[in-house]
Amino acid sequence: DQQVKQNSPSLSVQEGRISILNCDYTNSMFDYFLWYKKYPAEGPTFLISISSIKDKNEDGRFTVFLNKSAKHLSLHIVPSQPGDSAVYFCAARTDYGGSQGNLIFGKGTKLSVKP
Amino acid sequence: ETGVTQTPRHLVMGMTNKKSLKCEQHLGHNAMYWYKQSAKKPLELMFVYNFKEQTENNSVPSRFSPECPNSSHLFLHLHTLQPEDSALYLCASSQGQRGAVDNEQFFGPGTRLTVL
Numbered sequence: 241d242q243q244v245k246q247n248s249p250s251l252s253v254q255e256g257r258i259s260i261l262n263c264d265y266t267n268s269m270f271d272y273f274l275w276y277k278k279y280p281a282e283g284p285t286f287l288i289s290i291s292s293i294k295d296k297n298e299d300g301r302f303t304v305f306l307n308k309s310a311k312h313l314s315l316h317i318v319p320s321q322p323g324d325s326a327v328y329f330c331a332a333r334t335d336y337g338g339s340q341g342n343l344i345f346g347k348g349t350k351l352s353v354k355p
Numbered sequence: 356e357t358g359v360t361q362t363p364r365h366l367v368m369g370m371t372n373k374k375s376l377k378c379e380q381h382l383g384h385n386a387m388y389w390y391k392q393s394a395k396k397p398l399e400l401m402f403v404y405n406f407k408e409q410t411e412n413n414s415v416p417s418r419f420s421p422e423c424p425n426s427s428h429l430f431l432h433l434h435t436l437q438p439e440d441s442a443l444y445l446c447a448s449s450q451g452q453r454g455a456v457d458n459e460q461f462f463g464p465g466t467r468l469t470v471l
Binding site: 242244274276281282283284285286289329331342343344345346347348 | 359361395396397398400403411445447459460461462463464465
């Protein structure tokens with residue numbers, strides 16, 4: 241039973257347009273959400289995060305939105321660039337119980353930005 | 356070397372072999388993690404070490420045996436694996452704080468393991 245779901249395995253976007261990657265979660269105890277980016281043959285690298293007390297966090301071309309009532313977050317990339325082509329993982333964290341700081345990952349969405 | 360390194364990058368082994376995966380972090384972190392990524396599945400947490408103590412074993416079969424001799428090194432010893440254990444094994448590290456929660460984990464490039 242997946243607690244973090246990325247229902248779109250792939251997304252293709254034209255260069256310069258907006259990329260929107262979606263993530264849904266089921267556990268209302270999650271208090272922190274992160275997005276990781278992964279290129280082939282490399283490990284995931286941290287991109288941006290958001291605390292559950294906020295609904296938006298922006299860093300340059302990347303913005304993450306959190307809708308707690310819908311248990312949904314999204315990553316917006318604008319404008320999209322060919323170098324953004326990678327797999328994007330959504331991850332959630334909870335600090336309850338004995339699993340302090342452990343991350344639960346989604347399956348990832350492969351973004352392709354076409355020139 | 357900077358960041359988190361893993362060796363070997365690729366490993367092919369038979370079901371009767373014994374091998375070890377190595378992870379080293381140069382970030383001064385205190386927490387280290389092993390993850391497994393199988394095809395079309397989410398990253399699955401396997402083990403967590405915080406200040407050299409194992410704090411999480413996510414119901415991993417005993418044919419996987421972790422070892423953390425110090426805060427900078429993490430090993431995953433493998434023996435009598437099954438073909439379904441073929442996957443990408445990722446190591447990560449984080450600051451690690453006693454009694455508090457980390458936010459960001461830094462990942463190594465992974466070891467692509469194939470079990471024949």
